[in-house]
Amino acid sequence: MGDGESRAPDPVPDHVIVMGVSGSGKSTVAKGISTVMGWEFAEGDAFHSEGNVEKMHDGIPLTDDDRWPWLEAVGAWISEKEARGEPAVVTCSALRRAYRDILCRNRPHVRFLHVTAAPEVIRDRMEHRPDHYMPASLLPSQLATLEPLEPDEPGVVITNEGTAAQVLNRALVALGLRKESS
Template structure:
Protein backbone atom coordinates (compact mmCIF):
# COMPACT_ATOMS: atom_id res chain seq x y z
CA UNK A 1 0.00 0.00 0.00
CA UNK A 2 1.24 3.45 -0.81
CA UNK A 3 -0.28 6.87 -0.50
CA UNK A 4 -0.92 9.42 -3.26
CA UNK A 5 2.78 10.29 -3.34
CA UNK A 6 3.60 6.61 -3.84
CA UNK A 7 5.67 6.39 -0.66
CA UNK A 8 5.71 3.30 1.55
CA UNK A 9 3.36 3.28 4.51
CA UNK A 10 4.01 1.74 7.91
CA UNK A 11 1.33 0.72 10.34
CA UNK A 12 2.43 0.19 13.94
CA UNK A 13 -0.26 -1.78 15.75
CA UNK A 14 0.00 -0.68 19.36
CA UNK A 15 -1.53 -1.49 22.73
CA UNK A 16 -0.87 -3.36 25.93
CA UNK A 17 -0.07 -7.05 26.11
CA UNK A 18 -3.08 -9.21 25.31
CA UNK A 19 -4.90 -6.56 23.29
CA UNK A 20 -4.77 -8.55 20.08
CA UNK A 21 -2.03 -6.58 18.33
CA UNK A 22 -0.61 -9.59 16.50
CA UNK A 23 -3.96 -10.78 15.14
CA UNK A 24 -4.88 -7.29 13.92
CA UNK A 25 -1.41 -6.59 12.50
CA UNK A 26 -1.29 -9.84 10.54
CA UNK A 27 -4.68 -9.04 9.03
CA UNK A 28 -3.62 -5.51 8.11
CA UNK A 29 -0.42 -6.80 6.52
CA UNK A 30 -2.44 -9.30 4.51
CA UNK A 31 -4.82 -6.57 3.35
CA UNK A 32 -1.89 -4.34 2.37
CA UNK A 33 0.02 -7.21 0.77
CA UNK A 34 3.14 -6.32 2.73
CA UNK A 35 5.59 -7.58 5.34
CA UNK A 36 4.63 -8.17 8.96
CA UNK A 37 6.91 -8.28 12.01
CA UNK A 38 6.24 -9.06 15.63
CA UNK A 39 7.72 -6.25 17.72
CA UNK A 40 8.36 -8.62 20.64
CA UNK A 41 10.98 -10.36 18.47
CA UNK A 42 13.10 -7.19 18.62
CA UNK A 43 13.50 -7.30 22.41
CA UNK A 44 16.91 -8.13 23.81
CA UNK A 45 17.34 -11.35 25.76
CA UNK A 46 17.76 -9.21 28.89
CA UNK A 47 14.39 -7.52 28.30
CA UNK A 48 12.65 -10.85 27.74
CA UNK A 49 14.24 -12.32 30.88
CA UNK A 50 13.27 -9.27 32.90
CA UNK A 51 9.63 -9.42 31.78
CA UNK A 52 9.50 -13.19 32.27
CA UNK A 53 10.64 -12.61 35.85
CA UNK A 54 7.66 -10.27 36.34
CA UNK A 55 9.65 -7.03 36.30
CA UNK A 56 8.36 -4.14 34.16
CA UNK A 57 10.71 -2.59 31.62
CA UNK A 58 12.08 0.90 32.19
CA UNK A 59 12.53 3.58 29.56
CA UNK A 60 16.23 2.67 29.46
CA UNK A 61 15.26 -0.93 28.64
CA UNK A 62 12.88 0.17 25.91
CA UNK A 63 14.98 2.72 23.97
CA UNK A 64 17.25 0.18 22.21
CA UNK A 65 14.21 -1.97 21.42
CA UNK A 66 12.33 0.96 19.92
CA UNK A 67 15.39 2.00 17.90
CA UNK A 68 15.69 -1.50 16.45
CA UNK A 69 12.03 -1.36 15.38
CA UNK A 70 12.73 2.02 13.78
CA UNK A 71 15.70 0.54 11.94
CA UNK A 72 13.50 -2.28 10.64
CA UNK A 73 11.06 0.33 9.32
CA UNK A 74 13.96 2.28 7.78
CA UNK A 75 15.13 -0.82 5.93
CA UNK A 76 11.69 -1.35 4.42
CA UNK A 77 11.38 2.32 3.56
CA UNK A 78 14.77 2.27 1.81
CA UNK A 79 13.53 -0.70 -0.24
CA UNK A 80 10.33 1.18 -1.09
CA UNK A 81 8.20 -1.43 0.71
CA UNK A 82 5.29 -0.83 3.09
CA UNK A 83 5.13 -2.91 6.28
CA UNK A 84 3.17 -3.61 9.46
CA UNK A 85 4.70 -4.22 12.89
CA UNK A 86 3.42 -4.68 16.41
CA UNK A 87 4.80 -2.56 19.23
CA UNK A 88 3.20 -1.67 22.53
CA UNK A 89 4.24 1.99 21.96
CA UNK A 90 2.75 2.78 25.35
CA UNK A 91 4.02 6.34 25.73
CA UNK A 92 3.92 9.27 23.36
CA UNK A 93 7.70 9.71 23.57
CA UNK A 94 8.07 6.14 22.28
CA UNK A 95 5.71 6.87 19.40
CA UNK A 96 7.55 10.12 18.68
CA UNK A 97 10.82 8.19 18.42
CA UNK A 98 9.21 5.68 16.05
CA UNK A 99 7.84 8.51 13.86
CA UNK A 100 11.00 10.64 13.87
CA UNK A 101 12.10 11.03 10.25
CA UNK A 102 9.46 8.52 9.17
CA UNK A 103 6.49 10.40 7.71
CA UNK A 104 4.87 7.15 6.50
CA UNK A 105 4.27 5.84 10.04
CA UNK A 106 0.70 5.55 11.34
CA UNK A 107 -0.53 3.90 14.52
CA UNK A 108 -3.45 1.58 15.09
CA UNK A 109 -4.16 1.47 18.82
CA UNK A 110 -6.04 -1.70 19.76
CA UNK A 111 -7.95 -0.66 22.88
CA UNK A 112 -9.43 -3.38 25.10
CA UNK A 113 -11.10 -3.26 28.51
CA UNK A 114 -9.01 -4.26 31.51
CA UNK A 115 -11.35 -7.14 32.31
CA UNK A 116 -10.95 -8.66 28.84
CA UNK A 117 -7.18 -8.15 28.95
CA UNK A 118 -6.92 -9.90 32.31
CA UNK A 119 -8.93 -12.87 31.05
CA UNK A 120 -6.85 -13.12 27.86
CA UNK A 121 -3.55 -12.98 29.73
CA UNK A 122 -4.66 -15.61 32.27
CA UNK A 123 -5.59 -17.93 29.39
CA UNK A 124 -2.49 -17.27 27.27
CA UNK A 125 0.13 -19.99 27.20
CA UNK A 126 3.74 -19.89 26.02
CA UNK A 127 4.35 -16.13 26.20
CA UNK A 128 7.01 -14.64 28.44
CA UNK A 129 4.86 -11.67 29.47
CA UNK A 130 3.06 -12.60 32.70
CA UNK A 131 -0.40 -11.26 33.53
CA UNK A 132 1.14 -9.64 36.63
CA UNK A 133 2.70 -6.95 34.40
CA UNK A 134 -0.63 -5.76 32.98
CA UNK A 135 -1.19 -3.12 35.71
CA UNK A 136 2.21 -1.54 34.98
CA UNK A 137 1.45 -1.48 31.26
CA UNK A 138 -1.95 0.11 31.82
CA UNK A 139 -0.40 2.69 34.14
CA UNK A 140 2.22 3.53 31.49
CA UNK A 141 -0.21 3.69 28.56
CA UNK A 142 -0.73 7.16 27.14
CA UNK A 143 -3.59 6.94 24.64
CA UNK A 144 -3.02 7.99 21.05
CA UNK A 145 -3.61 11.74 20.82
CA UNK A 146 -5.59 13.56 18.10
CA UNK A 147 -2.39 15.15 16.70
CA UNK A 148 -0.72 11.74 16.28
CA UNK A 149 -1.21 9.94 12.96
CA UNK A 150 -3.39 6.93 13.52
CA UNK A 151 -6.63 5.42 14.68
CA UNK A 152 -8.06 3.80 17.79
CA UNK A 153 -9.89 0.51 17.40
CA UNK A 154 -12.06 -0.59 20.30
CA UNK A 155 -11.56 -4.34 20.24
CA UNK A 156 -14.99 -5.71 21.06
CA UNK A 157 -16.30 -8.82 19.38
CA UNK A 158 -14.77 -11.48 17.18
CA UNK A 159 -11.24 -11.02 15.80
CA UNK A 160 -12.60 -10.69 12.24
CA UNK A 161 -14.86 -7.83 13.38
CA UNK A 162 -11.98 -6.04 15.09
CA UNK A 163 -9.83 -6.45 11.99
CA UNK A 164 -12.62 -5.11 9.79
CA UNK A 165 -12.95 -2.07 12.08
CA UNK A 166 -9.19 -1.48 11.90
CA UNK A 167 -9.11 -1.78 8.11
CA UNK A 168 -12.04 0.61 7.74
CA UNK A 169 -10.49 3.14 10.13
CA UNK A 170 -7.20 2.97 8.19
CA UNK A 171 -9.07 3.24 4.85
CA UNK A 172 -7.77 -0.16 3.69
CA UNK A 173 -9.66 -2.86 1.75
CA UNK A 174 -11.80 -4.96 4.06
CA UNK A 175 -12.00 -8.09 1.88
CA UNK A 176 -9.25 -9.77 3.96
CA UNK A 177 -11.39 -9.49 7.10
CA UNK A 178 -14.32 -11.19 5.38
CA UNK A 179 -12.22 -14.36 4.88
CA UNK A 180 -11.76 -14.95 8.63
Protein backbone atom coordinates in the same frame (compact mmCIF):
# COMPACT_ATOMS: atom_id res chain seq x y z
CA MET B 1 1.64 7.28 -22.70
CA GLY B 2 1.66 10.05 -25.22
CA ASP B 3 2.93 13.59 -24.94
CA GLY B 4 1.22 15.66 -22.32
CA GLU B 5 0.05 12.63 -20.37
CA SER B 6 1.37 12.22 -16.90
CA ARG B 7 1.56 9.12 -14.84
CA ALA B 8 -0.02 9.20 -11.40
CA PRO B 9 2.61 9.09 -8.68
CA ASP B 10 3.15 5.75 -7.00
CA PRO B 11 1.25 5.53 -3.76
CA VAL B 12 3.34 6.17 -0.70
CA PRO B 13 3.94 2.93 1.19
CA ASP B 14 2.28 2.65 4.56
CA HIS B 15 4.06 1.68 7.72
CA VAL B 16 1.53 0.78 10.37
CA ILE B 17 2.49 0.23 13.99
CA VAL B 18 -0.21 -1.71 15.82
CA MET B 19 0.07 -0.51 19.41
CA GLY B 20 -1.47 -1.19 22.80
CA VAL B 21 -0.83 -3.04 26.01
CA SER B 22 0.17 -6.69 25.99
CA GLY B 23 -2.85 -8.91 25.39
CA SER B 24 -4.90 -6.25 23.57
CA GLY B 25 -4.84 -8.19 20.30
CA LYS B 26 -2.04 -6.36 18.47
CA SER B 27 -0.53 -9.46 16.88
CA THR B 28 -3.83 -10.85 15.59
CA VAL B 29 -4.79 -7.51 14.05
CA ALA B 30 -1.32 -6.88 12.58
CA LYS B 31 -1.13 -10.36 11.05
CA GLY B 32 -4.57 -9.80 9.55
CA ILE B 33 -3.52 -6.49 8.00
CA SER B 34 -0.38 -8.16 6.65
CA THR B 35 -2.40 -10.97 5.07
CA VAL B 36 -5.12 -8.77 3.54
CA MET B 37 -2.75 -6.08 2.27
CA GLY B 38 0.17 -8.35 1.32
CA TRP B 39 2.50 -6.37 3.56
CA GLU B 40 5.47 -7.69 5.49
CA PHE B 41 4.77 -8.28 9.18
CA ALA B 42 7.11 -8.14 12.15
CA GLU B 43 6.40 -8.95 15.77
CA GLY B 44 7.83 -6.09 17.83
CA ASP B 45 8.63 -8.45 20.69
CA ALA B 46 11.24 -10.09 18.44
CA PHE B 47 13.31 -6.90 18.67
CA HIS B 48 13.64 -7.10 22.48
CA SER B 49 17.01 -7.99 23.96
CA GLU B 50 17.37 -11.24 25.86
CA GLY B 51 17.68 -9.20 29.05
CA ASN B 52 14.35 -7.47 28.42
CA VAL B 53 12.62 -10.78 27.77
CA GLU B 54 14.07 -12.24 30.99
CA LYS B 55 12.90 -9.22 33.01
CA MET B 56 9.37 -9.45 31.64
CA HIS B 57 9.29 -13.22 32.12
CA ASP B 58 10.26 -12.65 35.75
CA GLY B 59 7.43 -10.11 36.14
CA ILE B 60 9.74 -7.08 36.29
CA PRO B 61 8.45 -4.04 34.37
CA LEU B 62 10.85 -2.57 31.81
CA THR B 63 12.35 0.85 32.40
CA ASP B 64 12.77 3.53 29.75
CA ASP B 65 16.47 2.63 29.60
CA ASP B 66 15.42 -0.94 28.73
CA ARG B 67 13.01 0.28 26.07
CA TRP B 68 15.13 2.85 24.16
CA PRO B 69 17.32 0.31 22.27
CA TRP B 70 14.25 -1.81 21.53
CA LEU B 71 12.36 1.17 20.10
CA GLU B 72 15.38 2.14 18.00
CA ALA B 73 15.53 -1.42 16.62
CA VAL B 74 11.83 -1.37 15.68
CA GLY B 75 12.33 2.04 14.07
CA ALA B 76 15.36 0.81 12.11
CA TRP B 77 13.27 -2.06 10.72
CA ILE B 78 10.61 0.40 9.58
CA SER B 79 13.29 2.61 7.98
CA GLU B 80 14.63 -0.38 6.03
CA LYS B 81 11.17 -1.09 4.66
CA GLU B 82 10.60 2.56 3.82
CA ALA B 83 13.96 2.79 2.01
CA ARG B 84 12.92 -0.17 -0.15
CA GLY B 85 9.45 1.27 -0.81
CA GLU B 86 7.85 -1.69 0.94
CA PRO B 87 4.75 -1.22 3.07
CA ALA B 88 4.88 -3.04 6.39
CA VAL B 89 3.07 -3.62 9.65
CA VAL B 90 4.72 -4.18 13.03
CA THR B 91 3.46 -4.63 16.55
CA CYS B 92 4.88 -2.46 19.32
CA SER B 93 3.26 -1.49 22.59
CA ALA B 94 4.32 2.16 22.03
CA LEU B 95 2.72 3.01 25.35
CA ARG B 96 4.07 6.55 25.79
CA ARG B 97 4.17 9.57 23.50
CA ALA B 98 7.96 9.68 23.87
CA TYR B 99 8.18 6.12 22.52
CA ARG B 100 5.93 6.94 19.58
CA ASP B 101 7.99 10.03 18.83
CA ILE B 102 11.07 7.81 18.48
CA LEU B 103 9.20 5.48 16.13
CA CYS B 104 8.03 8.41 13.96
CA ARG B 105 11.33 10.29 13.88
CA ASN B 106 12.36 10.73 10.22
CA ARG B 107 9.64 8.27 9.24
CA PRO B 108 6.84 10.41 7.79
CA HIS B 109 4.74 7.46 6.61
CA VAL B 110 4.28 5.81 10.02
CA ARG B 111 0.73 5.52 11.29
CA PHE B 112 -0.39 4.03 14.61
CA LEU B 113 -3.33 1.73 15.14
CA HIS B 114 -4.11 1.62 18.86
CA VAL B 115 -6.04 -1.55 19.74
CA THR B 116 -7.97 -1.27 22.99
CA ALA B 117 -9.97 -3.69 25.11
CA ALA B 118 -11.35 -3.75 28.63
CA PRO B 119 -8.67 -4.54 31.24
CA GLU B 120 -10.54 -7.65 32.46
CA VAL B 121 -10.69 -8.99 28.89
CA ILE B 122 -6.97 -8.36 28.41
CA ARG B 123 -6.10 -10.02 31.74
CA ASP B 124 -8.12 -13.09 30.77
CA ARG B 125 -6.33 -13.31 27.42
CA MET B 126 -2.93 -12.94 29.06
CA GLU B 127 -3.72 -15.66 31.60
CA HIS B 128 -4.77 -18.11 28.87
CA ARG B 129 -2.25 -17.63 26.09
CA PRO B 130 0.35 -20.35 25.88
CA ASP B 131 4.08 -19.82 25.46
CA HIS B 132 4.19 -16.06 26.04
CA TYR B 133 6.71 -14.56 28.43
CA MET B 134 4.60 -11.57 29.51
CA PRO B 135 2.73 -12.44 32.71
CA ALA B 136 -0.67 -10.92 33.50
CA SER B 137 0.92 -9.43 36.64
CA LEU B 138 2.55 -6.77 34.40
CA LEU B 139 -0.78 -5.54 33.00
CA PRO B 140 -1.32 -2.89 35.72
CA SER B 141 2.11 -1.35 35.04
CA GLN B 142 1.38 -1.29 31.29
CA LEU B 143 -2.01 0.35 31.83
CA ALA B 144 -0.41 2.91 34.16
CA THR B 145 2.25 3.72 31.55
CA LEU B 146 -0.18 3.97 28.61
CA GLU B 147 -0.64 7.47 27.21
CA PRO B 148 -3.46 7.59 24.65
CA LEU B 149 -2.75 8.86 21.15
CA GLU B 150 -2.96 12.63 21.01
CA PRO B 151 -4.82 14.50 18.26
CA ASP B 152 -1.57 15.59 16.57
CA GLU B 153 -0.24 12.02 16.34
CA PRO B 154 -0.69 10.02 13.13
CA GLY B 155 -3.03 7.29 14.20
CA VAL B 156 -6.42 5.89 14.99
CA VAL B 157 -7.96 3.91 17.84
CA ILE B 158 -10.17 0.84 17.55
CA THR B 159 -11.75 -1.46 20.10
CA ASN B 160 -11.06 -5.16 20.08
CA GLU B 161 -14.69 -6.21 20.40
CA GLY B 162 -16.37 -8.87 18.30
CA THR B 163 -14.88 -11.55 16.11
CA ALA B 164 -11.34 -11.38 14.74
CA ALA B 165 -12.81 -10.65 11.28
CA GLN B 166 -14.91 -7.76 12.66
CA VAL B 167 -11.92 -6.27 14.47
CA LEU B 168 -9.74 -6.59 11.37
CA ASN B 169 -12.39 -4.94 9.21
CA ARG B 170 -12.70 -2.12 11.77
CA ALA B 171 -8.91 -1.66 11.65
CA LEU B 172 -8.75 -1.58 7.85
CA VAL B 173 -11.60 0.93 7.65
CA ALA B 174 -10.10 3.14 10.38
CA LEU B 175 -6.76 3.18 8.54
CA GLY B 176 -8.46 3.98 5.24
CA LEU B 177 -7.29 0.71 3.71
CA ARG B 178 -10.82 -0.56 3.08
CA LYS B 179 -14.10 1.21 2.47
CA GLU B 180 -16.73 0.82 5.13
CA SER B 181 -19.21 -1.85 4.14
CA SER B 182 -22.83 -0.83 4.06
